[in-house]
Amino acid sequence: MLDLCLWYPNRHKPIMASICPFVKGTSISNANYTMSQPENTSNLAEEEGGTTLSKKAAKKEAIKQEKLKRQQEAAAAAAALAAASIEADPLSENYGEVALPDLQSKAVSGRKWTEVGLVNESLKDKTVLVRGRIQTTRPVGKNIGFLVLREKGFTLQCVLTVADNLVSRQMVKFATSLSKESHVDIEGIVSVPDAPIKGATQQVELQVRKIYGISKALPTLPINIDDAARSEVDIEKALQGGEQLVRVNQDTRLNFRVLDLRTxxxxxxxxxxxxxxxxxxxxxxxxxxxxxxxxxxxxxxxxxxxxxxxxxxxxxxxxxxxxxxxxxxxxxxxxxxxxxxxxxxxxxxxxxxxxxxxxxxxxxxxxxxxxxxxxxxxxxxxxxxxxxxxxxxxxxxxxxxxxxxxxxxxxxxxxxxxxxxxxxxxxxxxxxxxxxxxxxxxxxxxxxxxxxxxxxxxxxxxxxxxxxxxxxxxxxxxxxxxxxxxxxxxxxxxxxxxxxxxxxxxxxxxxxxxxxxxxxxxxxxxxxxxxxxxxxxxxxxxxxxxxxxxxxxxxxxxxxxxxxxxxxxxxxxxx
Amino acid sequence: MLDLCLWYPNRHKPIMASICPFVKGTSISNANYTMSQPENTSNLAEEEGGTTLSKKAAKKEAIKQEKLKRQQEAAAAAAALAAASIEADPLSENYGEVALPDLQSKAVSGRKWTEVGLVNESLKDKTVLVRGRIQTTRPVGKNIGFLVLREKGFTLQCVLTVADNLVSRQMVKFATSLSKESHVDIEGIVSVPDAPIKGATQQVELQVRKIYGISKALPTLPINIDDAARSEVDIEKALQGGEQLVRVNQDTRLNFRVLDLRTxxxxxxxxxxxxxxxxxxxxxxxxxxxxxxxxxxxxxxxxxxxxxxxxxxxxxxxxxxxxxxxxxxxxxxxxxxxxxxxxxxxxxxxxxxxxxxxxxxxxxxxxxxxxxxxxxxxxxxxxxxxxxxxxxxxxxxxxxxxxxxxxxxxxxxxxxxxxxxxxxxxxxxxxxxxxxxxxxxxxxxxxxxxxxxxxxxxxxxxxxxxxxxxxxxxxxxxxxxxxxxxxxxxxxxxxxxxxxxxxxxxxxxxxxxxxxxxxxxxxxxxxxxxxxxxxxxxxxxxxxxxxxxxxxxxxxxxxxxxxxxxxxxxxxxxx
Known part of the structure; x- marks a missing residue:
């Protein structure tokens, strides 16, 4: 397998300036969500109600997005400063954001990507290259990071553990700071854990060695995929336990159809x-x-x-x-x-x-x-x-x-x-x-x-x-x-x-x-x-x-x- | 096989009134055809020329069709008289025009139709039932009639020969008077002639025993399928031999697309x-x-x-x-x-x-x-x-x-x-x-x-x-x-x-x-x-x-x- 770094030489400077806007763990209570009406109805009045509500919601959302964009720009400037410390990382070649022109059909590398759905026990100890979306990220202290990668509905747990000459603290921070729904390329080694993995479809883990951001999603999405994928049954069950989970109504789904389609x-x-x-x-x-x-x-x-x-x-x-x-x-x-x-x-x-x-x-x-x-x-x-x-x-x-x-x-x-x-x-x-x-x-x-x-x-x-x-x-x-x-x-x-x-x-x-x-x-x-x-x-x-x-x-x-x-x-x- | 007659009991009276409008051997020199410009060009001016010409032609045609319709109505009245002689035919049950309500899903007979393209030597001496369009008809004296039946591009030569208790003169007349492109049901016996058949795709003949008109085409069509199917090469070849064959231009084809599609x-x-x-x-x-x-x-x-x-x-x-x-x-x-x-x-x-x-x-x-x-x-x-x-x-x-x-x-x-x-x-x-x-x-x-x-x-x-x-x-x-x-x-x-x-x-x-x-x-x-x-x-x-x-x-x-x-x-x- 060819070295990923060779294929993204323009990666360094532009990347660093754009890492920081990815705010870790954003979780908002969104105006587009309605708690009040059950989504699972086909009644005319309710459908119309949904439309009115979500038009307002969409406007609010637009204002919110605009605000966020300004915040991001400010954050980007601040990030330029922070970049310096990452630059000092001797492993900095192994991670970062890939920018244009590296995504403009620069060359055919001959590298082979493995589909997330095909990463299983048969590949144990093998190095694989996968591309997918960040479903979730979770840092555990400063030395360990987890992320779940999704491709075509299949999900894979990826792990970063700080180790000499393999994974640095900065790399863990970079990976766990990636915004949900962003695309990344990950090269890693397949390992089989002792206990079954609950949060992903694939029953193996990927020990991350290289991770590159391919396309960034806004840090705050109008719909979280988890929310959009939730069943009415689960919402009701949680409610009985006193927990109010987010319900995405039909009209909001359609306003942000490209997100909704990912469930x-x-x-x-x-x-x-x-x-x-x-x-x-x-x-x-x-x-x-x-x-x-x-x-x-x-x-x-x-x-x-x-x-x-x-x-x-x-x-x-x-x-x-x-x-x-x-x-x-x-x-x-x-x-x-x-x-x-x-x-x-x-x-x-x-x-x-x-x-x-x-x-x-x-x-x-x-x-x-x-x-x-x-x-x-x-x-x-x-x-x-x-x-x-x-x-x-x-x-x-x-x-x-x-x-x-x-x-x-x-x-x-x-x-x-x-x-x-x-x-x-x-x-x-x-x-x-x-x-x-x-x-x-x-x-x-x-x-x-x-x-x-x-x-x-x-x-x-x-x-x-x-x-x-x-x-x-x-x-x-x-x-x-x-x-x-x-x-x-x-x-x-x-x-x-x-x-x-x-x-x-x-x-x-x-x-x-x-x-x-x-x-x-x-x-x-x-x-x-x-x-x-x-x-x-x-x-x-x-x-x-x-x-x-x-x-x-x-x-x-x-x-x-x-x-x-x-x-x-x-x-x-x-x- | 069930007897066809049983399925069309309403056939007699209404049929007879509508046979005569089918004028035998109509062959017109049609205003929709142009001899002057080659069809096989893609030049803008010519295409536009074609359009103008055929609009006029279409109008002429409409007037002509109207006239023909009136002629048909007159002929229908006369036909009622002629019907009497056919009624006298003891074989009259074996042929005629099928009218409503016999084509309104009256019953499911269980009869089996054979596709024209599948009528071949393997069915020699077998009785088959086929449905297709009349491509051509040709009477030979009063005792013999030929017709070519077409289905899905395959053609079959059908023969009527006057014989006691099988085929009457009136039946030959009926069959050879059917207008081109009309649909008919024919029951007959497959025979294999000594010489190859030139005018049809199927190398067998059908000895007609029963023939029923299912749907009538106007006796004069705006386009003859033979003309529409003719190649530029054949037109040129004929011209060199001094014969001017009909060329149907692109616009006329499109005006009467349902006919043109049959080539x-x-x-x-x-x-x-x-x-x-x-x-x-x-x-x-x-x-x-x-x-x-x-x-x-x-x-x-x-x-x-x-x-x-x-x-x-x-x-x-x-x-x-x-x-x-x-x-x-x-x-x-x-x-x-x-x-x-x-x-x-x-x-x-x-x-x-x-x-x-x-x-x-x-x-x-x-x-x-x-x-x-x-x-x-x-x-x-x-x-x-x-x-x-x-x-x-x-x-x-x-x-x-x-x-x-x-x-x-x-x-x-x-x-x-x-x-x-x-x-x-x-x-x-x-x-x-x-x-x-x-x-x-x-x-x-x-x-x-x-x-x-x-x-x-x-x-x-x-x-x-x-x-x-x-x-x-x-x-x-x-x-x-x-x-x-x-x-x-x-x-x-x-x-x-x-x-x-x-x-x-x-x-x-x-x-x-x-x-x-x-x-x-x-x-x-x-x-x-x-x-x-x-x-x-x-x-x-x-x-x-x-x-x-x-x-x-x-x-x-x-x-x-x-x-x-x-x-x-x-x-x-x-x-």
Whole structure:
């Protein structure tokens, strides 16, 4: 292994001036934290309350940060003086802050970094080089220092013990003064302690020989990762013991999303999300579907009616697609046979609930059918059973990390997905004393109730409800063959909440025009769409799913903002 | 096998009324076709010319279609009379038009359809059921009829021969009167003829026993698929023989995209496109990248300066993301380590060229780096070599179909991708007599020239040019360690055209602010972005590719509109 020092020759002077601002052990009671309201709710009023509170909090925080910055500058000047003593350390080459230009792709050293998650007993007595973030630091007197290094959710305890020609007091001071969340490179020797290590995932220690700061975090962070990673259960438990732990509310998390994303639960959530998408793709590809991309910029308003984001397109009125519906059907008319699309979907609706976003990721599929919309339900059935199986099988660590902060029961689902007709659902509700309009839609509350009834009767939290009343479905939905009050459509539910809508579509242009006109849609605005069916269009159907909802409901999370990387809702367009 | 008739009991009356509008052998000289200008050019003026011409043409076509519709209605009335004679046919159950409600998911019959591409000698003497489009029909006298059925690019010759109790004259007439591009279900017996079949991909014939129209195409189509599938080479060859064949121009194709998509070349192009995306995903997943989705709705203007689509977001100014640049970097600050995104990218630029679109699919990646931006170039290198290998290996049929209409030479690339510095590139140009500003950007023409020089000298059409002048790169590009006039950035070229841009990014917030300010960017508008680097940010880099450009250049196509399903350019926002 090459000597680290050789690679950071510009390290000395600039580093020393910047060490001191890292104030050890900063632990603040932050205005962004609220003790008063439980975070684990999805109630509208509370969510709005959270927003108001945190806007104020964010302002306060900004002022605080500004103040801190000034303090840091003053501290930096003072540090220049202190640097002198470190300069005198004969081991000073073995530690310090690395500055530009040493981080500007100066050279390729050939050094090998070991991932923190791979540092284990097999490397005992070996020298390894790791890069990670400082999770915590703890000096023990002047001669010993501990720090926990984190990389990709794995943590490693690193130890500095003063010893001749290896570790100096100044080095211990430098290491234990590093601010939380800063990146460091550490070279050290792997040792195996007698007792198990509680504060880290890796059951070995690293005896530090060299330590270099790669990137500094502000000494005071708007969110501490420990606080953001805390479960509601732990907060409640501590409260019973008389201790009030910090609770970070949802809005504060989103304001400082890059910090919030570092919690084990969030690392798990976004890896699960990626996996859901992978399985969606791989399953459909294996069934002969072709992945496509349809335009998000649409002339007029896609699907008519509902709220769309409008914009000017080179002098012409345009809008953002509310779904790839019309274009994926046109791809079917273009003989692609079976298609799917994964892409953003835009809804300008003013729904400020736990399950609506103004921008989300749509998973859409459309396919030729031979006879019956059950062919589409068959695909949905097999796809989602395969997906749930795969998540449970291959994402154990991620699910565990999520469950640790947000405890949940594994989803109950059947090998062959239950299918009920809308009429059967209405009947089940009726028998349970819930009267609903047999030709109307079900509201969220009734859907939840039906979900409970289905779980009790059939033992599943995943089921299909089909043959919806025609009146509550879009114009392109094929009416039922035997009763025009019903349609060849379906919704799919997870834990009592709708996640998928699907249907056979109208492929006969005359009927399509009649249906659209009947619903007051300007035919001129969907002319090219209807024309697409005049050149021979096969019977077809499809479905659409919200990626964020699948992840939210599979993990029984209480808010869709938890499963969107940078969520957009009626009140939020940053960060 | 169940009897087809059982499944379409509502077939009789409504069918007969609608058979006659299918006028046999319609073949028009269409105003949408232009004989005057070669389609195979990428010149600006010609493209614009094409647009103007085809708008007129589209209007003419609309009038014509309207007229045809009226003619059809009249014909339908006359047909009712003619129906009587077919009713008298004792075999009338074996053919006819299937109408609603028989196509409204009436029942699941359990019948099995065989894909046209799978009908071969192994099924000799077997009865099969197929669904496809009528490609051509040809009556031979009154007793024999041929038709070619097409499904997913595969074609099958079907034969009707009048025989007692099997095929009637009326049935032959019905079958050969079906309009091109209509869907039909055919049940028949597979036979193997003595001579090879020239007009179809499948080397067997189907002896038709039953034939039902499933969906009707207009008798006169705005584009004939044969015309749309014709190669420039064939048009030229015919012209030399004194025959003027129809040439469908690019704009007409896009106006009637659902027809244009049915050509073998287009079927190939969009399957290749899907495959490029698959390989991009699979390769990066295998290297520890996580797929993410960043918001397309952005407060202010993403990346500052250039032309963005602006819109109103709940009373606040917003725009569509020009790239996922800022958010993918924030995902890195959120500890996702290595991320990629596949999603739409919006550019409001007025570039009306062969290689620009207002909306395209971006393939983006971002990753932590340890030391050098060459780590990013290593990923690009291995990813694209793997991609080209896989396309050549696994997409032979698709590439052949594309090459048949648009002949091209396979891409020349090396096992280990060539890397040249910008300075070396400038030197090569200089030696070839092309003087360029050593600290400026290269224009498209010069890039082409350099591509030729590289091909001559190194035998590759795929190479990386790195260490670009800093002045021509965005503010977030890391300057070179040794010379602030250069940057840690690169572009990648295929066949002399740029397809990828990448770089190490500035991860130090102070430098980032200075760079942005220096380029006149309002720091307020990118505040949350810059703040993301204050909580500890690892050195990182990444790259972005346009999906449509990769496909266009791999297949040496002349226009990016050929590789976008429903392209958006400054003049086009439909269909």
């Amino acid at each position: 084990p639960a969030n690392q798990g959530i976004f890896r699960i999300q990626c996996q859901v998408e992978n399985i969606f793709r791989q399953f459909l590809l294996s069934e002969g579907f072709v992945g496509i991309h349809t335009p998000k910029l649409i002339a007029g308003s896609s699907e008519g009616g509902a709220s769309v984001f409008r914009l000017d397109y080179k002098g012409r009125p345009a809008c953002l697609a509310q779904s790839p519906q019309l274009h994926k059907q046109m791809a079917i008319c273009g003989d692609l046979g079976r298609v799917f699309e994964i892409g953003p979907v835009f809804r300008a609706e003013d729904s400020f609930t736990h399950r609506h976003l103004c921008e989300f990721t749509g998973l859409d599929a459309e396919m030729e059918i031979k006879e019956h919309y059950s062919e589409v339900m068959d695909v949905v059935d097999r796809l989602f059973v395969a997906m749930f199986d795969s998540l449970n099988e291959n994402c154990k660590k991620e699910l565990e990390a999520i469950g640790k902060q947000y405890p949940f029961e594994p989803l109950k689902y059947l090998r062959k997905t239950l299918r009920l007709t809308f009429e059967e659902g209405v009947q089940m509700l009726k028998e349970a004393g819930v009267e609903v309009d047999p030709l109307g839609d079900l509201n969220t509350e009734v859907e939840r109730k039906l979900g409970k009834l289905v779980l009790e009767k059939y033992g599943t939290e995943f089921y299909i409800l089909h043959r919806y009343p025609l009146a509550v479905r879009p114009f392109y939905t094929m009416p039922a063959y035997d009763n025009p009050a019903y349609s060849n459509s379906f919704d799919v539910f997870i834990r009592g909440e709708e996640i998928i809508s699907g249907a056979q579509r109208v492929h006969v242009p005359e009927l399509l025009s009649t249906r659209a006109e009947g619903l007051g849609i300007d035919l001129k605005s969907i002319e090219t769409y209807i024309d697409a069916f005049r050149y021979g269009a096969p019977p077809h159907g499809g479905f659409g799913v919200g990626l964020e909802r699948v992840v939210m409901l599979f993990c029984a999370l209480n808010n869709i903002r938890k499963t969107s990387l940078f969520p957009r809702d009626p009140q939020r367009i940053t960060p | 073998p070349a287009n079927q190939g192009i969009f399957r290749i496109q899907c495959q490029v995306e698959n390989i991009f995903r699979q390769f990066l997943l295998s290297e520890g990248f996580v797929g993410i989705h960043t918001p397309k709705l952005i407060a202010g203007s993403s990346e500052g300066g250039a032309s963005v689509f602006r819109l109103d977001y709940k009373g606040r100014p917003a725009c569509l993301a020009q790239s996922p640049q800022l958010h993918k970097q924030m995902a890195i600050c959120g500890d996702l380590g290595r991320v990629f995104e596949i999603g739409p990218v919006f550019r409001a630029e007025d570039s009306f060229t062969h290689r620009h679109l207002c909306e395209f699919t971006g393939l983006d990646a971002e990753m932590e780096i340890k030391e050098h931006y060459s780590e990013v170039m290593d990923v690009v290198d291995r990813l694209f070599v793997a991609m080209f290998d896989s396309l050549n290996e696994n997409c032979k049929k698709e590439l052949e179909a594309i090459g048949k209409q648009y002949p091209f030479e396979p891409l020349k690339y090396l096992r280990k991708t060539l890397r040249l510095t910008f300075e070396e590139g400038v030197q090569m140009l200089k030696e070839a007599g092309v003087e360029v500003d050593p600290l400026g950007d290269l224009n498209t023409e010069v890039e082409r020239k350099l591509g030729k020089l590289v091909l001559e000298k190194y035998g590759t059409e795929f190479y990386i040019l790195h260490r670009y002048p800093l002045a021509v790169r965005p503010f977030y590009t890391m300057p070179a360690y040794d010379n602030p006039a250069y940057s840690n950035s690169f572009d990648v070229f295929i066949r002399g055209e740029e397809i990828i841009s990448g770089a190490q990014r500035v991860h130090v917030p102070e430098l980032l602010s200075t760079r942005a300010e220096g380029l006149g960017i309002d720091l307020k508008s990118i505040e949350t972005y810059i703040d993301a680097f204050r909580y500890g940010a690892p050195p990182h880099g990444g790259f972005g590719v346009g999906l449509e450009r990769v496909v266009m250049l791999f297949c040496a196509l002349n226009n990016i509109r050929k590789t976008s399903l429903f392209p958006r350019d400054p003049q086009r926002i439909t269909p």
